[in-house]
Amino acid sequence: MSDDQRRQELGHFLRTRRLRLTPEEAGLPHAQFTRRRTKGLRREEVSALAGISLPWYTSLEQGRDINVSDQVLDSLARVLRLDADENHHLHFLANPRQYTFISKKKEPEVSSSLNFLLEQMPLCPAYITDAKMNVLAWNHLALSVFGPFGTADSRERNMIWRIFMLPSYRTMFVDWEDLAESLLGHFRVMYSQNLEDTWYSEFITEMTENSPEFSTMWENYEVRCTSKHPQAITHPQVGLLNLSTLVLPVQNGSGQFLHAFTPDLQDGSSERLAQLAEKMTVTQ
Template sequence: MSDDQRRSELSRFLRTRRLRLSPQIAGFQHANYSRRRTKGLRREEVAALAGISLPWYNSLEQGRDIKVSDQVLDGLARALRLSADERRHLFFLACPPHRPESNPNDRHPAASSSLLFVLDQMATVPAYISDDKMNVLAWNDLASVVFGPFETADPYGRNLIWRMFMMPTYRMLFIGWESLAISLLGNFRTLYTRHIEDQWYQIFIAKLKEGSPEFAEWWDGYEVRCTSQHPRVISHPRAGLLNLTTQLLRDEESRQQYLNVFIPDSLDGSAERLATLAKEAGISISG
């Protein structure tokens, strides 16, 4: 990403985190709430908590071109009570690592051969390979039976965020849809930030904002998750309840593709119901 894009994103991130933290939670027990025009902390309060000057913090939140030390960032992370994922995101935005730029024209990359090999060995659990745009690149038969078909003429129909917010049938599968959607969106935010120069993300996000009020609201809320291994609890129309634990395996060569494996609960009957569903669909699950 360009320096201007990075500073703009850092500004947006700091502001959302400042506004979500109440003075009482931050330790300002005697703050005068009646005189506050907005929720959250004031800039001078964040600066005081972080042990930095107000002009220095103002420069950061206004997206100015300044360099910050790890000590300053640690102070901000503590002051804003950032989670581990949010702290990593802060450091990435303030001090991005040098890395080769991705090719923005590579819209449909081939699935990693190593991840495809592992995927081909999995018949007893639903699994698919996704990329850094959360597009599903390859999947096994059971994934199609559990999550619905991935073959579609819709250019975004294989994107996990698009399916979650824009496809009612997909959305209705999940018990606790809101929690799962927010978790996936938080992961998508970190992927977007690392490829913010790619216009695909800008166009995609604009379409989602136009089509989904929930997406528009939650995107502006700036949720951050470095990974999303949120469990999938599914009310399947044929199998009933499927309680699936999510496991991720990243391709270490490209580091931009992931094997998503969904393991059924062995104690609540999910494993047996999944096996029955596979059998009814004609999927062989023998070893």
């Protein structure tokens, strides 16, 4: 990844976190009596609370080439009220060499063992994605729940494109906005780990131009290490399906993820999902 790109991304991340925090939340109750041109904390307030100099913090936000210790990052994370995912993201952007990530210059195929695993989950919809959140493989029940994924080179294979661009998804997912933010938070992490890959910048530009909701959420800079948001689906054939999401990285050097969806065992979702699986078996 380009160091310049990484430092610019770090600066952008810090600015969004500084501007979302009110003085009261940061423990500055008297700050409300001072005139403010923008919302959130000022740079001098962040630097004072974190115990670092204002010129140093300003340089960090402006993407300049400076070294950052873990102690300083921990102090910034505390001041900016970062959660675990955001804290991990901050440390990665500041010191990426401490982390080991798989090179994804050549996208690998889904292994035969993974395809076999997918088919061994007849009552749980499941699919495999790459680091771009393109769906590479799926089982039959995933097709019935989430709809056709299109051809290998189409945008319909991408889960970010699907959640923002498919009208059917707006009505199918009960908490569409929360789910979209969760998926985009996972996508943001993948993007930050692959800043040198032009596919991401081209895709983000395309989505920003075609989806106002994507543009707004992207500027909000949501960060989620994994998209574990529960999914409530109003399915046209069997009704409400409350599904929990399990996202597992595939530990074979591929940069792929296994997404499996398990039904709520108390509200009848498991029975309705089984009905859908039976309908699918009959029509095959």
